[in-house]
Amino acid sequence: MIRTYGARAAAGALAALLVLAGCSSKAKDSDSGDDGKAAAGGVKTGEGVSGKTITLGALTDMTGVYATLGKSVTQAQQLYVKQLNAAxxxxxxxxxxxxxxxGYDPQKAVSGYTELEPEVLGFAQFIGSPFVAAVKQRVxxxxxxxxxxxxxxxxxxxSPYIRVIGSTYDIETMNAVDFLMKEKGIKKGDRIGHVYFEGDYGESALAGSRHxxxxxxxTVVEQxxxxxxxxxxxxxxALKQAGVKAIVISAGPRQAASLVGVAAAGGFDVPIIGNNSAFAPQLLATQAGPALAKNYYVSSPSLPIGADTPEAKKLVADYRAAYPKDSLDNGVVAGWxxxxxxxxxxxxACASKDLTRAGVDKALLSIDSFDVGFGIAQDFTDPxxxxxRQSVILQPDKxxxxxxxxxxxxxxxxxxxxYTPGA
Structure with a gap:
């Protein structure tokens, strides 16, 4: 991974927070231990299983740069849990x-993890690559x-415990640039721009475009x-002056909307493609909407929420029934x-009578082809x-x-x- 001073400084600050957080005592459920105890029916349990409840954690962003994503991911997961319990x-x-x-704040992310970790069997959600990386050593x-x-x-x-679902940003970006070359006329000798967030997300994507x-x-012109x-x-x-023929953006929806809108207003007519978290459909109602529909693309780890599959159509109907005032986006797919x-x-893990953390992790490692109806099978057998490694290329369309x-x-x-990820 490519590192910068800014990224190292952020990592150092998070590491300092972790030292403090690690000093706190870990509360354990009274009916569980590190090795788990047999509960009713001979099922071994441990942290996060208390009484007749399994608790999962969700560390989300409801108020920061990914607030739209966080809300959709969380509500989709709450819907899944409701349906699972009903069954x-x-x-x-x-x-x-x-x-x-x-709120996409490093201190809140670390303290949130420290608070929830002793109480949960695992985390079904954790938004923010830098924050997940910051707790990786503890995990x-x-x-x-x-x-x-x-x-x-x-x-x-x-990590045997942190499992990325879908292609990593470096691979996703390679698929994005491949699309630019095969579908948008980018060829050997051309310059492409890459606007990216400092830190793990942007630098992982940058590694892909560089490769x-x-x-x-x-030639990659970096911003x-x-x-x-x-x-x-x-x-x-800067990118217009450099003569780039296309742009990759690895940032948030706000930055993508500004980039596309400013380029269009200045007559800078080049294709722009973002990573999967660089778009929200609410942007189509803004001044940047027409430009996004014309010149913007997204590299995604799955089919969109509006996919023509039975599973996607059911999720759309169920989500609309549960949250009639909220819009649908690909955060719903990611969360679900x-x-x-x-x-x-x-x-x-239940079938194996082992609902401990180790039992659930072992169970996930046995899943080699998992598709909930959004076009790409996931293989969790190799940490x-x-x-x-697949991506779907999407285009905004209101x-x-x-x-x-x-x-x-x-x-x-x-x-x-x-490609070997992280190499």
Whole structure:
């Protein structure tokens, strides 16, 4: 992974917080222990299982840069839990989702993890690659708790407990650039821009664009930004002056909307493609909407919420019934997929009569082809690899459910298939 001074400084600050957090005592459930105890029916249980309840954690962003994503992910997971419990739960236990909003703030993310960890069997949600990376040492060492993050940094690979769902940002970016070359006329010798967040997310994506550029004979013109940077005027000016023929953006929806809008207003007519977390359909109702529909694309780890599959249509209907005032977006897919994968692991662990953290993690490792109806099967058997190398290329379209249509079906570029993540 490529590192910068800013990223190292942020990591250092988070590490300091972790030292303090690690000093707090870990509360254990009275009926559980590190090795688990046999409950009714001979099912072994441990942390996060108390009385007749299994508690899962969700560390989300409801008020920060990914507030739209966080709300959709969380509500989709609450819907999944409600339906799971209505169907009888797991091993006779009801499942409960305990939610904390960190607002995309590092201190709140670390303190939220420290608060929830002793109380949960695992985490069905953890938004923010830098924050997940910050607790990785504790997750792998003393806590040994399963985390299914809404984060796709290659730095998270290799952990037996943190399992990335879908292609990591570096692979996703390679598939994005491959689309630009095959569908948008980018060729050897061209320059492409890359606007990216400092830290694990942006730098993981940048590693991907640098790698495929080296393979394809492209030059990457880099523009690093912070999550608090919302006006992309300077970045557009720099990339236009550099003569780039296309732009990749690895940031949030606000930054993507500004980038596309500013480029369009200045007559800078080049295709722009973002990583999966760089779009929200609510942007189509803003001034940037027409430009997004014309020149913007998204590389996604799954089909969109409006996919033409029975599972997608059922989820749309169920979500609309549960949250009639809220819009549909791909955060719903991400949240539902992670909760479903965790639920599948719980069911397998139940069948093995081991609902301890170790039992659930072992169960997830046995799942080699998991698809909840959104086009890409996930393989969780190798902790050193993402669960998929495929991406679907989407384009904003306000006329379709969820505001995104498919313009290239799921696939992995040759460069992505041959690449070793994190290398």
């Amino acid at each position: 009888g739960g797991v091993c006779g236990y009801k499942v409960r989702l305990s939610v904390r909003d960190h 792998d060492g003393q806590d040994k708790v399963l985390v299914l993050p809404q984060a796709w940094s290659a730095a998270l690979l290799g 495929i550029a080296g393979e394809a004979g492209l 690093k930004i912070k999550p608090t940077d919302n006006d992309m005027t300077a970045q557009v000016a 997929t992670a909760a479903s994968a965790f639920g599948e692991a719980l069911k397998k 050193a690899a993402p669960s998929s 006329s379709v459910t969820g505001g995104m249509k498919v313009v290239r079906d799921a696939g992995a570029s040759e460069v992505a298939q041959a």
